[in-house]
Amino acid sequence: MKTPLFVIALTALLHLAPARAATPPLRDRGAAPELAGVKTWLNSPPLSLRQLRGKVVLVDFWTYSCINCIRTLPHVARLYETYKNQGLVVIGVHTPEYPFERSTNNVRAATKRFGLTYPVVQDNDYATWNAFRNQYWPAAYLIDQDGRIVHTQIGEGGYAEMDAAVKALLQRRSSQSTTETTMEMTRQVTMGK
Numbered sequence: 001m002k003t004p005l006f007v008i009a010l011t012a013l014l015h016l017a018p019a020r021a022a023t024p025p026l027r028d029r030g031a032a033p034e035l036a037g038v039k040t041w042l043n044s045p046p047l048s049l050r051q052l053r054g055k056v057v058l059v060d061f062w063t064y065s066c067i068n069c070i071r072t073l074p075h076v077a078r079l080y081e082t083y084k085n086q087g088l089v090v091i092g093v094h095t096p097e098y099p100f101e102r103s104t105n106n107v108r109a110a111t112k113r114f115g116l117t118y119p120v121v122q123d124n125d126y127a128t129w130n131a132f133r134n135q136y137w138p139a140a141y142l143i144d145q146d147g148r149i150v151h152t153q154i155g156e157g158g159y160a161e162m163d164a165a166v167k168a169l170l171q172r173r174s175s176q177s178t179t180e181t182t183m184e185m186t187r188q189v190t191m192g193k
Contacts, residue, residue, distance in 0.1 A: 037127025
């Protein structure tokens with residue numbers, strides 16, 4: 001009698017384990033610094049992280065001659081295309097590793113070649129790189145609606161974890177919006193409007 005119950009409980013736990021493992025912990029890693037020293041924007045007028053509060057923002061450091069970056073760009077582009085209408089903003093920060101990567105024309109050509117439609121900034125002086133205390137290409141920083149870094153991904157891989165983190169933040173955003181709408185409707189009904 002105890003064995004079947006134990007097997008059922010163990011089976012249930014095993015089915016739940018993968019779902020938990022796929023969602024990374026969203027830990028507050030501090031306030032995201034502002035995009036610093038950026039003079040050139042591609043695919044967008046200038047933006048600031050301050051004006052993007054309330055949205056989920058993915059800041060992706062890359063450079064166009066880095067093979068690891070080239071391999072991650074399709075995933076970043078796919079995230080953007082999938083979630084841009086749900087509140088995800090992606091900002092590619094092109095920080096050059098070599099002098100020839102400082103050319104705006106080269107960065108523009110690479111952005112087109114890789115099919116990037118999200119905003120891309122040139123960080124030729126490493127001001128944003130240093131503000132984020134970044135040390136790697138590629139590196140992605142996921143910022144929540146309050147402007148806090150809650151997830152990072154260094155190097156290739158971690159795609160399922162980043163997807164899950166983005167979804168979790170967007171769901172949080174959606175539930176907050178629903179709660180705010182309900183509270184506003186309740187306030188209007190209470191006030192007799």
